[in-house]
Amino acid sequence: MLGVLPGIVGVIQATEALKLIVGYGTPLIGRLLTYDAQEMRFKEIKLRKDPACALCGEHPTITDLMDYEAFCGVRAAS
Amino acid sequence: MPKTVRDIVHEARRVVPEVTVEALHERMTRGEAPLLLDVRDPDEYRDGYIDGALSLSRGFLEFRIASLIPDPNAEIVTYCQTGLRSVLAAKALQDLGYANVKNLTGGVQKWKETGYRTVAYRKMTEEQLARYSRHLMLAQIGEQGQRKLMNAKVLLVGAGGLGSPAGVYLAAAGVGTLGVVDADVVDITNLQRQILHTTASVGKPKVDSAKETLAALNPEVQVIPYQVRLTSMNVMDIIREYDVVLDGSDNFETKYLVNDACHLAGKPNVYGSIFQFEGQASVFHPTEGPCYRCLFPSPPPPGLVPT
Numbered sequence: 001m002l003g004v005l006p007g008i009v010g011v012i013q014a015t016e017a018l019k020l021i022v023g024y025g026t027p028l029i030g031r032l033l034t035y036d037a038q039e040m041r042f043k044e045i046k047l048r049k050d051p052a053c054a055l056c057g058e059h060p061t062i063t064d065l066m067d068y069e070a071f072c073g074v075r076a077a078s
Numbered sequence: 079m080p081k082t083v084r085d086i087v088h089e090a091r092r093v094v095p096e097v098t099v100e101a102l103h104e105r106m107t108r109g110e111a112p113l114l115l116d117v118r119d120p121d122e123y124r125d126g127y128i129d130g131a132l133s134l135s136r137g138f139l140e141f142r143i144a145s146l147i148p149d150p151n152a153e154i155v156t157y158c159q160t161g162l163r164s165v166l167a168a169k170a171l172q173d174l175g176y177a178n179v180k181n182l183t184g185g186v187q188k189w190k191e192t193g194y195r196t197v198a199y200r201k202m203t204e205e206q207l208a209r210y211s212r213h214l215m216l217a218q219i220g221e222q223g224q225r226k227l228m229n230a231k232v233l234l235v236g237a238g239g240l241g242s243p244a245g246v247y248l249a250a251a252g253v254g255t256l257g258v259v260d261a262d263v264v265d266i267t268n269l270q271r272q273i274l275h276t277t278a279s280v281g282k283p284k285v286d287s288a289k290e291t292l293a294a295l296n297p298e299v300q301v302i303p304y305q306v307r308l309t310s311m312n313v314m315d316i317i318r319e320y321d322v323v324l325d326g327s328d329n330f331e332t333k334y335l336v337n338d339a340c341h342l343a344g345k346p347n348v349y350g351s352i353f354q355f356e357g358q359a360s361v362f363h364p365t366e367g368p369c370y371r372c373l374f375p376s377p378p379p380p381g382l383v384p385t
Contacts (some may be wrong), residue, residue: 002355003271006239009357010326013240013350014247016361017322020346021230021253023109023130024218028360029367038355047360050372055341057372065310065338068331073380 005037087162090169096183097155099192107344108365112153117167122159126196128189129226131157136167140174150175157182197229206298210252224252231255233320235308235336237288240326240350242274249292249299256292256299257320260284261307308332313339324348330377337362337370
């Protein structure tokens with residue numbers, strides 16, 4: 001991985017955290033900002049809240065935390 | 079016949095709408111707060127005010143309000159210690175032509191009793207004024223914004239490639255408390271991108287190395303290390319204390335965990351992820367907009383290179 005890449009993204013995250021705290025500007029809510037270091041291109045994808053989302057949708061089925069390793073299928077056999 | 083205090087308060091209450099501390103708090107968490115006006119004396123204000131409130135003591139109210147809040151249609155909520163002085167202040171503002179003034183029922187006392195936070199005002203030191211001078215010059219930040227930063231608590235999930243630059247800039251900006259969660263120790267292969275750590279810290283826990291670097295950059299920042307892997311068992315206890323969570327994790331299970339925990343705990347989640355030459359970032363807010371699961375309802379097949 002290109003070493004400066006997380007630098008760019010981490011600083012974007014810091015910028016958003018500062019904006020949320022101070023309360024200025026337009027936060028990156030509902031938008032996915034993508035960055036291509038090779039082509040040096042930023043893009044923005046509009047994100048919509050999914051009414052069927054299991055967590056934040058209209059009828060959420062996730063109301064508590066779960067076993068995330070099992071959910072992601074990374075649990076080592078033991 | 080002269081009026082009594084009770085008559086005056088009663089008259090004011092008849093014409094000034096009231097707002098409860100719960101309703102105000104809810105609106106503030108949604109980020110659509112009205113202008114808050116603390117009408118107590120300056121020493122009371124300094125002891126603890128509601129975040130974002132402007133200070134204008136009752137005695138100077140009529141003389142200074144026009145320069146402080148020029149817009150007569152601005153939504154204003156007045157408050158004092160218990161809600162009495164401020165209802166009179168609200169009435170005075172109405173008489174001056176302010177059309178949308180409400181009073182906070184029970185005042186800051188009720189606010190604190192309900193368990194909501196107040197902010198203590200401390201005069202900035204010469205060093206702080208100098209250190210943050212470039213922020214103080216910005217109208218969007220200024221002294222009030224800098225104070226918010228100094229009172230803020232941000233949790234960094236991961237002290238790696240994303241958490242490093244984020245942590246460095248947040249500490250430099252004067253964010254008062256930075257929590258850092260990371261179970262790993264520094265490896266030499268980390269140093270190509272994880273700028274919190276140095277060659278001398280190879281082999282040390284990342285949270286300790288992070289704390290050293292951040293404290294050297296800005297000794298005013300309180301760094302709280304958590305040398306653990308974030309799990310369903312500990313996440314709620316850890317994030318409870320924080321205002322904002324910054325997800326700098328490098329695996330899908332932690333991304334889902336942080337997303338769910340932030341949503342359930344009502345915390346904004348500043349998301350970032352990287353792969354090879356591509357990165358992405360967003361903000362998942364508990365009350366507005368989509369979450370990580372709206373974007374990725376289910377994880378990729380196991381074995382895929384983590385983001």
